[in-house]
Amino acid sequence: MTSVVTGAQFAMNVQNIRSFCVEQQIPISPLFASKLQGDQFDFVVEIVSHTVNLARLGIPGAFELVHGLAQADDSNLELDRSFENSLTEAFAVWFLETRQGAKIKAVEARSLPVRSPHARNPNKSCDLMAEMNSHDIYFEVKDCSLDFGPSRTTGRRGYTPASDKDTRKWLEKQIKECFNKGANYLIARLPVWESSSCSGLDAIRQVLCEHEVVSQDCASVEMPFQIPAWFKGVFLIKRYGHVFVSVTQKSRIDTSNELPS
Numbered sequence: 001m002t003s004v005v006t007g008a009q010f011a012m013n014v015q016n017i018r019s020f021c022v023e024q025q026i027p028i029s030p031l032f033a034s035k036l037q038g039d040q041f042d043f044v045v046e047i048v049s050h051t052v053n054l055a056r057l058g059i060p061g062a063f064e065l066v067h068g069l070a071q072a073d074d075s076n077l078e079l080d081r082s083f084e085n086s087l088t089e090a091f092a093v094w095f096l097e098t099r100q101g102a103k104i105k106a107v108e109a110r111s112l113p114v115r116s117p118h119a120r121n122p123n124k125s126c127d128l129m130a131e132m133n134s135h136d137i138y139f140e141v142k143d144c145s146l147d148f149g150p151s152r153t154t155g156r157r158g159y160t161p162a163s164d165k166d167t168r169k170w171l172e173k174q175i176k177e178c179f180n181k182g183a184n185y186l187i188a189r190l191p192v193w194e195s196s197s198c199s200g201l202d203a204i205r206q207v208l209c210e211h212e213v214v215s216q217d218c219a220s221v222e223m224p225f226q227i228p229a230w231f232k233g234v235f236l237i238k239r240y241g242h243v244f245v246s247v248t249q250k251s252r253i254d255t256s257n258e259l260p261s
């Protein structure tokens with residue numbers, strides 16, 4: 001999966017975003033404006049423009065996602081993380097529609113919870129709902145780097161890489177959270193796998209430990225807890241490709257790791 005944006009496409013995407021913000025009277029922050037000025041941000045502009053198109057169609061929650069991105073501020077660490085989180089959600093929207101043939105039906109917003117009928121906690125909300133193969137499917141979207149970034153107390157910016165063991169634990173935690181929210185899939189970004197090189201698959205092997213990559217875009221992993229039948233797996237995404245990870249439970253299950261029914 002590659003995405004090559006030409007100069008003409010970049011200009012069209014920028015114009016699409018700017019015109020929408022003018023039409024909807026959404027001020028553009030200096031941070032977001034900087035993303036529209038250099039073609040090094042071509043992919044950011046492409047995925048945001050895609051979300052703009054959904055907002056124009058009236059897809060619930062899409063307007064709020066664009067609004068949050070356009071007014072983003074990185075004056076402190078929390079705001080910076082919020083911006084990156086919103087970008088990851090826009091990336092997931094783009095990925096599902098352009099690479100998985102899905103049709104986004106709702107994006108979570110403060111005033112728009114996305115409730116799954118599978119949720120163990122009825123107060124929890126998924127990030128996205130999409131139609132796939134004539135079914136409503138629910139997604140949770142997570143970016144590993146946001147959870148392992150520097151703390152507010154340090155005042156430092158940038159990403160401090162987590163160990164493979166910590167990243168594995170993070171992935172297990174996010175899968176369990178999918179069970180709480182009723183998400184059929186987890187869409188995750190792992191900073192260990194952001195280069196265009198296929199050698200990045202070695203990093204995934206180290207993180208998932210027990211899994212076997214059976215092709216360039218498919219893997220499987222066993223988890224030490226029970227997996228609901230409605231949970232279908234994990235998409236690990238990046239600009240240059242994705243790996244789908246099917247998740248099964250070990251034959252011997254440590255029940256201390258299970259979530260309550």
